[in-house]
Structure formats: C-alpha cells, structure tokens
Amino acid sequence: MKYNLHLERTSFKDAREYIEKNSDEVYYVDPGYKLFKDYYIIGVPPVAIGVRGTEMLFTYVKPCHGAFVMGIDSAEEIARLRENENEKIKKSLKLGGLKGKADSGPAPTSFGDMYKK
Secondary structure, three states: OOOEEEEEEEOHHHHHHHHHHOOOEEEEEOOOOEEOOOEEOOOOOOEEEEEEOOEEEEEEEEOOOEEEEEEEEOHHHHHHHHHHHHHHHHHHHHOOHHHHHHOOOOOOOOHHHHOOO
16 A cells, blocks of 8 residues: 655654644544554554545554554545444434433542442
C-alpha cells in the first residue's frame, strides 16, 4: 500500500491532536480496532482516526521509534469505518444512550464506590 507519513516519532497525544486538526471527519475507536483486514490499531484511548477526502489518517506504532501519523487512500476502508460508527451510535440509542446513563444515579466518587453495587 502506498502511504504518506504526516508526523514521525511523536507521542500518542500529539498524533491525536494532529489528526483532529487536519481531518474533515474524526472517529474515535478502541485500541485493537482492525484496519485493512490484517492490522490492529494500538494506542492510548481515545484513538483517533481521521478522514480527509479519500485519505484515512491514523496512528501507527513502531516499537522503539514511537508513534507515526500515516495517511492511506482507501475509500473502501473509510466506508467500513463510517458503517461501524453508525452501528455503534444506533446500538447506543437503542440502549438509552446518554440519557439512560444519566438516570442510573449519581456518579461514583471513588474506585471503592464503583464495586459496591
């Protein structure tokens, strides 16, 4: 695959900020999200994937070298990303979304409170 390196040997935070500033659309995925059928995204959540035209921007980690921001032209992968995110939103709305979470009571104030239920 042909790729463009936009940022080299940087931190996850700087890579995420670059993607957020230089993309038309930004999606946040969990670490382990699968790209191009064989590759898994790793990083510190929230992991940002950006779309700029037909180019997908994402972080790529090389051990001992740091994080890189890569861009690959792939309309198919962008369509799959959008579809997966729409499914997440629909599933969240069926479960009550943010409104359902707000009605579950006050937020726990410590780790011990989280496990009292």
